[in-house]
Amino acid sequence: MDAQKIAQLRAAPVAPARHLIDGTQCAASDGAVMDVISPLDGQILTTMARGTQADALAAVTAARRAFDDGRWSGMTPAARKKILLKWAGLIEAEALEIAVLGVRENGTEIGMAFKAEPMSAAATLRYYAEAIDKLHGEIASTGDDTLGLVHREPVGVVGAIVPWNFPLMIGAWKLGPALAAGCTVVLKPAETASLTLLRIAELALEAGLPPGVLNVVTGEGPVVGAAIAESMDVDALVFTGSGTTGRRLMEASARSNLKRVYLELGGKSPNIVFADAPDLDEAAKVSAHGIFRNSGQVCIAGSRLLVERSIHDAFVSKLAAVAEAMTLGDPLDPATMAGAVNSEHQLEQILSAVDDARAAGRTIVTGGTRILPETGGYFMAPTIVTGVQRDDALARNEVFGPVLAVIPFDTEEEAITIANGTDYGLAAAVWTSNLSRAHRMVRRIRAGIVHVNTYGGSDLTVPLGGVKQSGNGHDKSLHAFDKYLDLKTAWIKL
Numbered sequence: 001m002d003a004q005k006i007a008q009l010r011a012a013p014v015a016p017a018r019h020l021i022d023g024t025q026c027a028a029s030d031g032a033v034m035d036v037i038s039p040l041d042g043q044i045l046t047t048m049a050r051g052t053q054a055d056a057l058a059a060v061t062a063a064r065r066a067f068d069d070g071r072w073s074g075m076t077p078a079a080r081k082k083i084l085l086k087w088a089g090l091i092e093a094e095a096l097e098i099a100v101l102g103v104r105e106n107g108t109e110i111g112m113a114f115k116a117e118p119m120s121a122a123a124t125l126r127y128y129a130e131a132i133d134k135l136h137g138e139i140a141s142t143g144d145d146t147l148g149l150v151h152r153e154p155v156g157v158v159g160a161i162v163p164w165n166f167p168l169m170i171g172a173w174k175l176g177p178a179l180a181a182g183c184t185v186v187l188k189p190a191e192t193a194s195l196t197l198l199r200i201a202e203l204a205l206e207a208g209l210p211p212g213v214l215n216v217v218t219g220e221g222p223v224v225g226a227a228i229a230e231s232m233d234v235d236a237l238v239f240t241g242s243g244t245t246g247r248r249l250m251e252a253s254a255r256s257n258l259k260r261v262y263l264e265l266g267g268k269s270p271n272i273v274f275a276d277a278p279d280l281d282e283a284a285k286v287s288a289h290g291i292f293r294n295s296g297q298v299c300i301a302g303s304r305l306l307v308e309r310s311i312h313d314a315f316v317s318k319l320a321a322v323a324e325a326m327t328l329g330d331p332l333d334p335a336t337m338a339g340a341v342n343s344e345h346q347l348e349q350i351l352s353a354v355d356d357a358r359a360a361g362r363t364i365v366t367g368g369t370r371i372l373p374e375t376g377g378y379f380m381a382p383t384i385v386t387g388v389q390r391d392d393a394l395a396r397n398e399v400f401g402p403v404l405a406v407i408p409f410d411t412e413e414e415a416i417t418i419a420n421g422t423d424y425g426l427a428a429a430v431w432t433s434n435l436s437r438a439h440r441m442v443r444r445i446r447a448g449i450v451h452v453n454t455y456g457g458s459d460l461t462v463p464l465g466g467v468k469q470s471g472n473g474h475d476k477s478l479h480a481f482d483k484y485l486d487l488k489t490a491w492i493k494l
């Protein structure tokens, strides 16, 4: 990574951000703006439009018009593919600029941000672009006197509401299949991670995406997001974020037009280490990365370590050693392994979860405090807490920070009970050399993804989605198209 170029980019002023509606950049209808605070130093990076309900509705109207007149859905899949591939190329060509802008806004360490944000978004757009002209309708096996055809049609206008942890990666997981399918989109980025999504939306226009097909409205969730959710003209809502907001979106759908609602709501994912794990040093290294990367602000973070009692102390020591050796701090230094927490508010939430655990008598093995306060930024030390009881808040609630709750177990059965003992079901991992046990655990753990002898690191070819209160529907893989393509039957008498 070119450190000199990063230094230049970090010093560059950032222009005030405006919505992108119907192919045009515009201010909020009442002219209001909000500050964009950088988590690197707590300073104002720029401002962005504080969207109004009218702005959200203008974007929905543009998306509706763009869908209904067929300027995008009416193109051949091959033509849509060409534009999406060009878009992916433009994002890649500007990847470092985009990654640095994103880091200045949301604090993710640059090494990870570069790969997981612009590069991953480009790869995702390519994947769905390449797939769309290979999906076919079906001819049903009817009798000779009829013909049953199954068409796949785009669902229409999609409202996409995304969070701040990986705005481009998660955004592209929604935009890729939605746009490839022929839908039009109104995108609502998070308050603290809007700039890079706006930039790639501009690049989409440059690539030839017709105006109105992708609209981006910035501002506050309860105003802009809520207006999209309540709209009678939005056909599907796709969301990643908190359970509280997810519930609101379902209520809004019920109050309005029963639009489909697909939710990805995070988790409290169990990372289960048996004494017979093939390599405990590797397990410690990967487990630490699985909770501490992006300062724990990862929906599938392995935030509960379930460890067999016989190796508890030894394994915790290994983990603490890995955590304490991590290079922390400036997210724009390529050597940094965990950058900043996204906002002051998020840092306060994390510190308060750790304070509660401390007050309840749990042991903070390492970390537990804010670090580098002299920078003005929002940094938190990787934190390991032992003695956590199954019913503790720290064992049940998502912290969304670099905080690992450690719980010992004695038997496989007990590990499964603890693993399944939260409202969530997003991810899990099992570390064991026993193949039969690994398969038993995969079957019995209620989660959308169960890793074996690793954590994280899957690719686009497999689905990501949760069970229980981690949500419904899947991002990634060809299954993601199910959210954006409706089935229509034609029943023809011959």
Ligand code: NAD
Pocket: 161, 162, 163, 164, 165, 188, 189, 190, 191, 219, 220, 221, 222, 223, 224, 225, 226, 229, 240, 241, 242, 243, 244, 245, 246, 248, 249, 264, 265, 266, 267, 298, 299, 398, 399, 400
């Ligand atoms: P959030 O749910 O409040 O925000 C996510 C998105 O929803 C943002 O774009 C926000 O503007 C929008 N939003 C907020 N209120 C809304 C409303 N009433 N109607 C429509 N849209 C609305 O999440 P957050 O405040 O960014 O984070 C809170 C918690 O959510 C975190 O601590 C974490 O537990 C969880 N989270 C999970 C993920 C994930 O990847 N699953 C990502 C970010 C946050």
